Amino acid sequence: MKTLKVGFDLDGVILYNPVRVFRVAAKTILKPIKATLLHQEKASFYLPSSNFEKLLWRIIHMTSFKINNGYDDLKKLSDNKNIELYLITGRYNFLKDGYLSWLKRIDAKKVFQSCYYNEKNLQPNQFKENMIKKLGLDVYVEDNFDIIEKLNHHTKARILWLNNIVDRNIPYQFSYSSLQEICRYLKTLV
């Protein structure tokens, strides 16, 4: 049997982020304003440049403070020989320290085959697309619906959506409301 290769996003998937709900709301309100003011392209993700912006961005990421419910299920799943798990986060280079300390806290070495972060500050969706192709992933788990749409467009992997209260009414074939549910689904594939 072919090994199933599955990639996971960090923030909002492996880590529970209580502000992600607010982020969806903020994006809906702020993005059109910002796009008008800065003539930013709608598709581009925000890359902080000044030190002040980087500080704010770090604070936002510090709020990803809790390992998500269901991570134990994922640990169990990683014992299955027919499945390989990978961690792929869009976190930018200047968030490296936080990323590395989370790897330790989640015992990533035991659970994941290998872990990657967005060292070269690519657009997060571009980085994820590259890694999905490079590793030949069959499945990728993501919480950001904008990214899901892009990955579905540019990769053949099956993209699972870990949705949230605000936007879970968006119709999508592979939509799940918990990491436990996702683990249950993955078990049916191996």
Ligand SMILES: [Mg+2]
């Ligand atoms: Mg995420």
